[in-house]
Amino acid sequence: MDIDYQIKFSKRRTITITVERDRTIVVKAPAGTEPQKIAKIIESKKLWLYEKLKNEQKYPETQQIKEFVSGETVLYLGKRYRLQIEKSNEEKIRFAGKFIVAATTADRASQVFKDWYKKQASIKILERVNYYARNLGVQYNQIFISDLKYRWGSCTPKNNLNFNWRLIKAPMFVLDYVVVHELTHFLESNHTPHFWTIVETQVPGFRKARQWLKENGVLLESEF
Ligand SMILES: [Zn+2]
Structure with a gap:
């Protein structure tokens, strides 16, 4: 199935795709954006678009696609840092109060960032799990950092833990x-008042964290 869409060019810096209530797809893009590039973005958002087109729409839904250019910002641990594109051959992302990326990797930006995020998520999440497991007096078997769909974390009866790597974009208290x-599910499998009491002893601001996830969950789904 081909996807039909309208393109509206204007003086803007980001590209957004909106599925209107009547299911028309509108792409807003900076003036001068190549149609081929837009076609590529539509292709990469195909699943999301099919999902939106299939279901009844109450409100228009929009996805923002960030341009991989200097001055753009990147989300990391709840803060936005500037992106600097450099002329170098270095394959890695460097983080020093800002993100420094080689121009040669620009076309693979989302993959490069995903790899970087995943690595940071593994380090940070492992560190936090160890800290809180000790506090709670529980033992886990294995930790997996993966691409969970619509979930931030889960646990299995065998005491394995799964976490969404996208959590690395959230503030520390949310993570x-x-x-x-x-x-806490190792101690109490259901969301009983007792469960929340235990959570609160470790993260007193947990209600704020839940609210944050509710409001910003979509943000974590963006590419960087
Ligand atoms: Zn739960």
Whole structure:
């Protein structure tokens, strides 16, 4: 199936795709954006678009696609940092109060960022899990950092833990909340008042964290 869409060019810096209530797809793009590039973006958002077209729409839904250019910002641990594109051959992303990326990797930006995020997520989440597991007196078997769909974390009866690597974009207290939530399930499998009391002893601001996830969950789904 081909996807039909309208393109509206204007003086803007980002590209957005909106599925209107009547299911027309509108792409807003900076003036001068190559149609081929837009076609590529539509292709990469195909699943999301099919999903939106299939279901009844109450409101228009929009996805923002960030341009991989200097001055753009990148989300990391709840803060936005500037992106600097450099002329170098270095394959890695460097983080020093800003993100420095080689121009040669620009066309693979989302993959490069995903790899970087995943690596940071593994380091940070492992560290937090160890800290809170000790606090709660629980033991886990294995931790997996993966591409969970629509979930931030989960645990299995064999005491394995799964976390969404996208949590690395959230503030630390939110990441801590998700870690504590899953570890608390080792003590109490249901969301009983007792469960929340345990969570609160470890993360007193857990209600704020839940609210944050509710409001910003979509944000974490963006590419960077
Ligand atoms: Zn739960």
